[in-house]
Amino acid sequence: MILLKQHVKKLSIVDIANHLNVSKTTISFILNGRAQEKRIGKELVDRVQKFVDEVGYKPNSLAKSLRTGKSNIIGLMVEDISNPFFASIARLIEDRAYKNGYKIIYCSTDNDTEKTRELISMFRDRHVDGYIIAPPEGIEDDISSLIKDGMPVVLFDRHLPKVSTDFVEIDNLFSTYNATMHLIQQGYKNIAYITFASNQTQMQARLQGYKDALEENGLKPFIQEIVFSQNEELIMSPLNTFLKKHKNLDAVFFGTNHVGTCGLKVINSLGLKVPDDLALVSFDDYDVFKLFSPPVSAIAQPIEAIADSVITVLLNKLNTSSQHISSQSIILKTDFNIRGSSKKADKA
Amino acid sequence: MILLKQHVKKLSIVDIANHLNVSKTTISFILNGRAQEKRIGKELVDRVQKFVDEVGYKPNSLAKSLRTGKSNIIGLMVEDISNPFFASIARLIEDRAYKNGYKIIYCSTDNDTEKTRELISMFRDRHVDGYIIAPPEGIEDDISSLIKDGMPVVLFDRHLPKVSTDFVEIDNLFSTYNATMHLIQQGYKNIAYITFASNQTQMQARLQGYKDALEENGLKPFIQEIVFSQNEELIMSPLNTFLKKHKNLDAVFFGTNHVGTCGLKVINSLGLKVPDDLALVSFDDYDVFKLFSPPVSAIAQPIEAIADSVITVLLNKLNTSSQHISSQSIILKTDFNIRGSSKKADKA
DNA sequence: AAATATCATTAAATCGATTTAATGATATTT
DNA sequence: AAATATCATTAAATCGATTTAATGATATTT
Numbered sequence: 001m002i003l004l005k006q007h008v009k010k011l012s013i014v015d016i017a018n019h020l021n022v023s024k025t026t027i028s029f030i031l032n033g034r035a036q037e038k039r040i041g042k043e044l045v046d047r048v049q050k051f052v053d054e055v056g057y058k059p060n061s062l063a064k065s066l067r068t069g070k071s072n073i074i075g076l077m078v079e080d081i082s083n084p085f086f087a088s089i090a091r092l093i094e095d096r097a098y099k100n101g102y103k104i105i106y107c108s109t110d111n112d113t114e115k116t117r118e119l120i121s122m123f124r125d126r127h128v129d130g131y132i133i134a135p136p137e138g139i140e141d142d143i144s145s146l147i148k149d150g151m152p153v154v155l156f157d158r159h160l161p162k163v164s165t166d167f168v169e170i171d172n173l174f175s176t177y178n179a180t181m182h183l184i185q186q187g188y189k190n191i192a193y194i195t196f197a198s199n200q201t202q203m204q205a206r207l208q209g210y211k212d213a214l215e216e217n218g219l220k221p222f223i224q225e226i227v228f229s230q231n232e233e234l235i236m237s238p239l240n241t242f243l244k245k246h247k248n249l250d251a252v253f254f255g256t257n258h259v260g261t262c263g264l265k266v267i268n269s270l271g272l273k274v275p276d277d278l279a280l281v282s283f284d285d286y287d288v289f290k291l292f293s294p295p296v297s298a299i300a301q302p303i304e305a306i307a308d309s310v311i312t313v314l315l316n317k318l319n320t321s322s323q324h325i326s327s328q329s330i331i332l333k334t335d336f337n338i339r340g341s342s343k344k345a346d347k348a
Numbered sequence: 349m350i351l352l353k354q355h356v357k358k359l360s361i362v363d364i365a366n367h368l369n370v371s372k373t374t375i376s377f378i379l380n381g382r383a384q385e386k387r388i389g390k391e392l393v394d395r396v397q398k399f400v401d402e403v404g405y406k407p408n409s410l411a412k413s414l415r416t417g418k419s420n421i422i423g424l425m426v427e428d429i430s431n432p433f434f435a436s437i438a439r440l441i442e443d444r445a446y447k448n449g450y451k452i453i454y455c456s457t458d459n460d461t462e463k464t465r466e467l468i469s470m471f472r473d474r475h476v477d478g479y480i481i482a483p484p485e486g487i488e489d490d491i492s493s494l495i496k497d498g499m500p501v502v503l504f505d506r507h508l509p510k511v512s513t514d515f516v517e518i519d520n521l522f523s524t525y526n527a528t529m530h531l532i533q534q535g536y537k538n539i540a541y542i543t544f545a546s547n548q549t550q551m552q553a554r555l556q557g558y559k560d561a562l563e564e565n566g567l568k569p570f571i572q573e574i575v576f577s578q579n580e581e582l583i584m585s586p587l588n589t590f591l592k593k594h595k596n597l598d599a600v601f602f603g604t605n606h607v608g609t610c611g612l613k614v615i616n617s618l619g620l621k622v623p624d625d626l627a628l629v630s631f632d633d634y635d636v637f638k639l640f641s642p643p644v645s646a647i648a649q650p651i652e653a654i655a656d657s658v659i660t661v662l663l664n665k666l667n668t669s670s671q672h673i674s675s676q677s678i679i680l681k682t683d684f685n686i687r688g689s690s691k692k693a694d695k696a
Numbered sequence: 697a698a699a700t701a702t703c704a705t706t707a708a709a710t711c712g713a714t715t716t717a718a719t720g721a722t723a724t725t726t
Numbered sequence: 727a728a729a730t731a732t733c734a735t736t737a738a739a740t741c742g743a744t745t746t747a748a749t750g751a752t753a754t755t756t
Contacts, residue, residue, distance in 0.1 A: 012711090012712055012713080013712065013713060013714095014712075014713095022735085022736090023735065023736040023737075024712095024713085024714095024736090025714085025715080025735075025736055025737080025738095026734090026735060026736075028713070028714060028715085029714095029715095029735095032714080038734080038735085039732090039733060039734060039735095040734065040735075041733095041734070041735095044734090044735090058473060059712080059713060059714095060414075060475075060711085060712050060713065061473050061474060061475075061713090062410055062413050062414045062419070062474075062475055062711085062712080062713085063414055063711070063712035063713035063714090063741090064712080064713055064714075065410050065713090065741095066408075066410045066411055066414055066711090066712080066713075066714095066740095066741050066742065066743085067712085067713050067714045067715080067740075067741050068713085068714065068741085069741080071410070073453075080439065081429070081435055081438055081439045081442065082432070082435045082436045082438070082439040083435075084430070084432060084435070087429055087430045087431075087432070087435040088430045090429055090430070091428065091429045091430040091456060094429065094454075094455060094456060095456075098455065103453055103455075103470065103474065104453065104454070104455075105421075105451055105452065105453050106442075106452070106454060107442060107446065107451075107452075108439060108442060108443075122451065125406060125409050126409060126410075126451065127408075127409075127410055261635045261639070264635075264639050265635075265638070265639065268639060268641070287609045287612075287613075287636045288635045288636050288639055290613070291609070291612050291613065291616060291636055291639075291640055292639055292640070292641070293616070293640070293641045360741090360742055360743080361742065361743060361744095362742075362743095370705085370706090371705065371706045371707075372706090372742090372743085372744095373705075373706055373707080373708095373744085373745080374704090374705060374706075376743070376744060376745085377705095377744095377745095380744080386704080386705085387702090387703060387704060387705095388704065388705075389703095389704070389705095392704090392705090407742080407743060407744095408741085408742050408743060409743090410741085410742080410743085411711090411741070411742035411743035411744085412742080412743055412744075413711095413743090414710095414711050414712065414713090414741090414742080414743075414744095415710075415711050415742085415743050415744045415745080416711085416743085416744065416745095417711080
């Protein structure tokens with residue numbers, strides 16, 4: 001069998017129409033399921049359908065998008081796709097989106113407002129149908145203007161207090177409050193909280209949960225805020241300084257998985273023993289925390305539920321053209337996975 | 349405050365043309381840098397440029413794509429975006445692509461041939477300009493047909509022996525050979541190799557490197573191939589059985605990061621001591637291996653170099669319309685990060 | 697002075713679909 | 727029998743760009 005290289009120059013609707021001696025309008029109606037509505041003869045419908053299947057014709061989606069204004073693309077903006085939290089979420093969102101006939105264009109914002117602004121404009125330019133965004137601070141106006149122009153937007157991981165949108169979040173404040181209380185109940189007294197310097201809602205809420213628990217128990221907070229950087233050295237260095245400076249600490253709470261892994265590296269390099277020298281808890285639960293020895297207690301976000309909620313809310317907005325659903329916020333619960341907890345009290 | 353919904357109805361090139369009393373052809377020429385070539389008056393060019401900047405007009409990229417046949421989108425197909433190796437690569441490719449004016453549509457193939465086939469057809473349908481693919485087995489014909497139709501394709505992480513394409517890979521065979529030799533030189537004699545059952549080139553090469561080293565030293569290989577599954581239990585269970593069965597092992601080599609982390613979990617649960625009971629080496633180097641205690645030796649892939657090579661090769665293909673560059677394959681070196689190596693010999 | 701070349705710009709065709717408004721044929725109502 | 731309604735299909739307009747071929751005006755060559 002000879003394989004002819006016939007640059008098949010994809011068939012267009014006109015080719016189909018010509019070949020069947022039918023108008024392209026009719027073809028279009030049939031392919032878009034409007035045959036009944038347009039009262040097109042059953043036998044003609046069959047003939048068209050058969051031929052289309054036979055030659056494997058697929059409408060050019062660019063042309064379709066141009067005409068209809070719909071692209072079937074969802075723009076997904078995470079903070080950093082190489083962060084396991086966002087990578088996992090992205091993976092789940094991707095699955096659900098594809099299942100519903102949507103493709104994903106994604107990008108990492110790095111929490112950089114200017115970059116995010118450009119990316120939003122790029123997405124707009126590409127006519128994405130909907131936006132899923134973990135928004136950095138300072139992007140309020142851009143998001144508002146998206147919404148004002150009728151674009152479906154769902155925020156996740158955090159929200160923008162000044163913007164009324166749909167968003168999916170977890171109960172950050174309670175999560176850290178609860179975990180901190182657990183440490184306190186175990187007898188830990190000098191509990192530090194290490195986080196990235198950020199005014200994002202989720203970061204502030206987590207910090208507040210920690211503070212609340214300490215205050216409620218009359219304990220003194222030790223807070224270290226680190227400026228985020230791509231360069232891990234610049235994260236580890238202040239962390240190192242902080243831990244060396246506060247020799248009296250008996251527990252450390254990490255506000256994000258990234259701070260957590262950097263923290264573990266520092267603790268390793270300092271030769272500190274866990275939990276004898278220091279008990280550890282981290283936000284987000286990943287292999288690193290499970291396999292550290294002894295394993296680190298961690299707050300696990302329900303990533304499946306987050307991804308599900310996000311995509312469900314967005315698909316809803318995409319399918320109901322109506323404006324009369326006011327924005328909804330979904331707050332999900334976390335799990336606190338307690339590990340290797342040799343009670344401080346035991347040792348006293 | 350009343351929120352006016354002023355659906356600004358983006359300006360089109362016709363609007364610009366009408367407003368300036370110039371033909372849209374002229375506008376198009378000017379905006380596409382063909383003013384000189386078309387000898388359009390300097391003063392007119394300035395007037396148009398000024399107005400365009402003022403109103404922030406941007407050509408509708410869908411219409412542009414439809415006409416030109418270029419979409420400025422690159423399709424990226426990884427095995428699983430939630431795997432840290434692929435997430436990191438994706439992140440770097442994304443950065444470089446955006447810098448060069450390309451967007452990324454990505455998807456996870458799960459090494460599923462049928463799914464990949466659908467995704468390729470989806471990408472084609474979306475008129476992506478180029479493809480970056482970590483291909484599953486069985487997809488040879490589809491890739492060939494892409495290439496035959498003149499689509500730029502770059503494979504990475506593995507290649508397809510039956511298809512002549514550009515691809516970027518690492519020196520898999522030497523990497524495992526080298527690391528295995530290291531173990532042997534340290535005095536380990538019963539070295540197991542645990543991997544996913546796969547005929548992909550990189551997996552076969554890694555396995556071969558291990559076999560070569562053992563054979564060269566007259567040692568007996570212990571190989572366990574595990575069927576890949578999304579469900580970690582189904583990976584850990586055979587691993588567990590294997591380790592329990594071969595009590596005489598003194599070292600284990602994990603063929604991928606995923607096998608490695610699952611392996612660590614099993615080893616933890618069995619209460620085995622590293623490296624006293626068992627020395628460990630894994631392919632891919634991630635936080636988990638660095639922070640396990642004692643840390644696990646690992647083969648680090650040069651992810652920046654991989655991402656760089658991939659995007660460079662692809663951009664090259666995109667920019668040179670010419671066919672007369674035959675396909676190139678790039679093989680990169682890995683680093684072997686030796687950690688916590690208390691020599692077996694010391695204890696003897 | 698007629699024919700040709702250059703200049704600066706534009707009308708019309710095109711990419712490939714959807715959608716609106718029109719059309720001719722038959723069936724039904726006045 | 728004329729007027730209207732229904733049926734089945736289609737011509738033409740449209741989305742918003744790029745590109746080809748054309749145009750009228752001036753400058754240069756025969």
